[in-house]
Amino acid sequence: MQSSSLIGREGDLASLEAALSRAVAGDAATVLVGGEAGIGKTRLVTEFAARLPEGTVLVRGQCVDLDRDAPPYAPLIAALRALVATFGVDVVRESAGPGRDALAVLLPELATGEPAGSGGPDRLFDAVATALEALSRRHALIVVIEDLHWADQATLGLLRFLIRVLERAGLVLLLTYRSDELGRGHPLRPLIAELDRSRRVERLELARLSRRQVRRLSTELRGAPLDGAELDEVVQRTDGVPFFVEELLRGGLGPVESLPDTLRELLLARYELLADPTQRLLRLIAAGGVRVEHELLSAVAEVPAESLDEAAREAVQAGVLLVDETAYSFRHALVREAVHDELLPGERVRFHTRYAEALEQRSATPGADAAAVSYHWMAARDLRAAFTSSLAAMQQARQSFASAGAARLGERALELWERVPDAEQLAGRSRIELLAETAYALRDAGESERAGDLIDEAIAASSPERAEEYARLLRGKASFLANIGETGSIELLRRALDVLEGRPRSVLRANVLGELAARLMLAACFGDAVQTADAAFAEAEEVGSRPRMSVAANIRGIARVAAGDVDRGLADLELAGGLADGDDSAAIRHLINASDALSLLGRYEEAVQVAESGVEQARLRGVERTSGAMLLSNVAAPLFALGRTARADKVLDRALELDPPIGFSAHLQRLKLQSTLWSGDVQRADRLLRGWRTGLGLQRRIEVQSQLGLAAVAGEIALENRAVSEAWAEVRLLLEPGRRGFAAYDLPLAAIAARVLARARATGTALPDDPAEAERALRRVLAGASSWPTAAVHVAVAEAELGGPDGAGSEVALWERAAEPALHRAGAPAALRPYALLRFAEALAGEGGRAEARLRAEEARSSAAAIGLGLVVQRVSELERRMGLVRPSGRPAAGPAAGSPARGVEDDLTDRERQVLELLARGLSNRQIAETLFISAKTASVHVSNILRKTNTSTRTEAAFLARSFAGRRAI
Known part of the structure; x- marks a missing residue:
């Protein structure tokens, strides 16, 4: 018995229909429908499906309840197969675009003879998204995935990707889940929390029926209303859960008093x-x-x-x-x-055995059977069969890039290893090899710490006598440590080389040497990196491996460029590109480093072109979230440097939406912090930094460029928050003894550190370092990096920051030099000239050149506004207020209006006196007020005397207290 009408869900149904309307208009929508078991989630979806307009296509996928063995992508495979049945194989295949071969991993019927699944999970994800987007242009499309609380990690990962990237599509993703199943640690909980923050996702939490709604439902089910006592009984026993109400009131039952007492009896x-x-x-x-x-x-x-x-x-x-x-x-x-x-126990064994045997015999229905077979053999307690089927399911999960599932099945096989007498023979590999395979799956699933535990166990079980195996394990652990921002990779790779010493040349040794060179380069050990890359190149050349030769030349090239050996470094990078021909991985790696080198050298246009040429290659190869994200950051960074801020922000946001791992997202996050800060939104930049600080801090432990880049942007944010001591704590790493130089990153950081030091001097802020010695150390850094192609402008800005008799950046000539157009044509970031013009204007105002200061300020505002530098625009407006060129409200300054009505003592003050009063409230002395407002100390004293007279106060303290009580007080 089921009600023919939907009671208590009218608003939820309207929300689903509104989501479909948005999708029809071209805005993809996702709706999460949650609620406890029996609350009516499926009934709501069924009613929604029955009301769909003609031409709308709805497909369903059902997550499978097989304990922890939910087959990878099972609900999405079902939905995609329904789309194949609706549109035909050819249409779905073509809709998947360049990644159609990857989609064949899920739907073998789409295979075209090309190798299926090459390129990793990102390519598979992209193929599914492309297919859904293309099909939704033919018909409005609704994809229903039910019981998401049973979904495997691979399914959740693919859904997260689809929700994030499908914006302009005629698609509704309708997902249901049991909210009462989401205990602590449930994998669905973080996804729901993430989706709650998305504007494109709506969450409907179905509530229990009220007493009035239970009465309506029971009347419809029975054909007559219940009396008061019967209604009380039904409400009490069902708690307003519609399924339980329907079960209680099914036809043929006697009085309510005879109904089952327990939920189990009811079910x-x-x-x-x-x-x-x-x-x-x-x-x-x-x-x-x-x-x-x-x-x-x-x-x-x-x-x-x-x-x-x-x-x-x-x-x-x-x-x-x-x-x-x-x-x-x-x-x-x-x-x-x-x-x-x-x-019964006997039934459990027999039934699950039959299912396992039947599924093993099925060959015409590929897909998710392997995981189901493993589940049934475990339930049947046949350990030998469970072991072999778990390995088969692990292999199938790896082929479909379901890393979490593969890792879980690998761990199950490891647990069974000692209980299966001929485990090694059955597995076709040693336990050490299985430990390593499972560790790699855990790493790919984002469980790097657990992966490290397994690889440690494998290393302990192996020995240096098994040289190649042992070296591979050490290389694997080095990779895991790098993934989680831990140090130690360099030492492990050197141990691997020691193990391989004396053995024949090999691709493995070339690989280890190449990876060691890369880690040394990131640690700014450029000389060692070049030497190691030389050895890697020679090893790879000896064994005829052009891809490894390419990688070695690539690392050698970027290390030489970073060390200042620019011509030879660029020649190496060009060589790496030629050697990479035909190998996608080596080619993409070359494009990443080549574009990065060009950007660091100030050759921004070339950098954009090279990086953009690699973005599509990364997407087609299925590494968009990793290498592709790095290439997108290498597009965004030079675009920012060119002043093409709007386009750079668009590229940057696209890359961040891919949610890359921290090793690939750190540079993106630093760019986002810098972009947000220089747009003028200091508070948001500060919030983002607090949220990202932990991950960025991990990355800075293993990469010098991450250390320097984070110090620069964090120092700027602290400085804009007037936290001078905190800013100095961020940037002072430049002064650390024995620090390795990295000119391309040292220069901008040194200029920012000079700004912090100047601000400390101007505000009297005490620093833990002697200012004079700190300045000498900064000048040594600048001198050491002076031969870098973009050094001139950074050095000029730093010199100006430290100029003037007080060393606080007050010398006009130095700022005039820093703002010269010719200086900025040689690879300078576009933001530096508007900033230098602003500081030029401030220096002019400080020396009394107000007319020229106003011209330079207007020039700074114009050039800053043209490239979206809201921070500089704000600073120009602040400067104009300090010079008395505009009223505090922003209106042009004018004389006092005759006959203005007096609304209080504050209205008796001139605009300039209001500014002086605000500075009094901040505790500034007459001399400090004069410096801030670019007036003489005598004039400041006159303003203070006038304020005391007009406010009828006798002391500066009393006037300051009165200022704090004035509503609408503006900060200077």
Whole structure:
């Protein structure tokens, strides 16, 4: 029995229809429908589906309840197969675009003979997104995924990607989940928290029915209203859960007093009224999962077809089973769980064994069977079969890039290893090899710490006598440490080389040497990096590996460039590009370093072109979230340097939306911090820094460029927050003894450090370092980097910051030099000239050149506004207020209006006196007020005297207290 109308869900239904309207208009929508078991999630979706306008395509996927063994991508495979049935194989294949071969990993029927699945999970994800977007242009498309609380990590990862990247599509993703299943640590919880922050995601949490709604529902179900006592009983026993109300009030029951007392009895009430053969069939179906295909059920039932049909028909007529196209499913998952609990131990073993055997024999239906086989053998307690099937399922999960599932199955096989006598023979590998494979899967799933534990176990079980195996394990651990921002990779790679010493030349040794060279380069050990890359090149050349030769030349090139050997470094990078021809991985790696080198050298246009040429290659190869993100950052950085801020921000946001791992996102995050700060939104930049600080801090431990880059932007943010001491703590790493120089990053940081030191002098802020010695150290850094192609402008700005008799940046001539247009044509970042013009104007105002200061300020504002530098625009407006060129409100200054009505003592003050009063409230002396407002100390004293007279106060302290009480006080 089920109500024919949807009671209590009218608003939720309207929300789904509104989401569809947005999708039809071209804005993809995602709706999360949550609620406890029995609350009506599926019923809401069913009612929504029944009302769809003609031409709308709806496909469903069902997450599978197989304990921890949910097959990878199972619900999405079902939905995609439904799309193939609707649109045809050819249409779906073409809709997937260049990644159609990757999509064949999920749908083998789409295979074209090309190698399927090359390029990793990112290419698979992109293929699914491309297909859905293209198909949604043909018809409005709704993809329903039910019971997301049972989804595997691979499915959740793909859904997260789709929700993030599909913006302009006629698509609704409708996802349901049981909110009462989301205990602490459930993998769905962080996804829901993330989606709650997205403007494109709406979450509907279905509430229990009210007493009035229960009355409506019960009246419709029974055909007559319940009396007060009966209604009280139903409300009390069901708590307003619609499924329980319907079960209680199904036809044929007697008075309410005779209804079942427990939930279990309620769920099994219909089951227990059925004939024994039907009950047995239901227990068999319950062992198979939420949904069991008729063909599979026939294979495991061991009864004649007529008997199976008869029992199934009785269960359907009783409302326990539903027919879902070619499969049977329980009317509600809670009923299935209750029936499954009825299995006797012997039945459990027999039924799960039959399912495992039947699934193993199926060959015409590829997909997620391997994980299901493993689950059933474990449930049947056949350890040998569970071991082999777990390994097969692990391999299938790896092929479909379901890393979390592969890792879990690998760990299961490892747990069973000692309990299976011939484990190594069955596995076709040693336990050490399985430990390493599982560790790699854990690493790819983002579980780097657990991966490190397994690789440590493998290393402990191996030995240097097994040289190649041992070296590979050490190289693997080095990679894991780098992934989580831990130090130690260099030492591990050197140990691997020691193990391989004396052995024949090999690709493995070339690989280890190349990776060691890369780690040395990132640690700014440029000389060692070049020497090691030389050895890697020679090793690779000896064994005829052009890809490894390319990588070695690539690392040698970027290390030489960073060390200042620019011509030879660029020649190496060009050589690396030629050697990479035909190898996607080496080619993309070359484009990353080549574009980075050009950008660091100030050749921004070339850098953009090179990086952009690699972005599409990375996407097609399936590494958009890793190497592709780095290439996008190498597009955005030179675009910012060119002053093309709007385009750079768009590229940067696209890259951040890919949610790359920290090793690939650190530079993106630093760029975002800098962009946000220089746009003028200091508070948001500060919030972002606090949120990203932990990950960026990990990365800075293993990369000098991350150390210097984070110090620069964090120092600027602190300085804009007037936290001078905090800013100095960020930038003072330049003064650390024994620090390795990295000219391209040292120069901008030195200029910022000079600014911080100047501000400390101007404000009297005490620093932990002697200012004179700190200045000498900064000048040594600048001198050491003076030969870098972009050094001139950074050195000029730093010199100006430290100029003037007080060393606080007050010398006009130095700022005039720093703002010269010719200086900025030689590879200077576009933001530096508007900033230098602003500081030129401030220096002019400080010396009394107000007319010229105003001209330079206007020039600074114009050039800053043209490239989106809101921070400089704000500083120009502040300067003009300090010079008295505009009223505090921003209106042009004018004389006092005659006959203005007096509204209080504050209205008796001139605009200039208001500014002086505000500075009094901040505790500034007359001399400091004069310096801030570019007036003489005598004039400042006159203003203070006038303020005391007009406010009828006798002391500066009393006037300052009065100033704080004035509403609408503006900061200078």
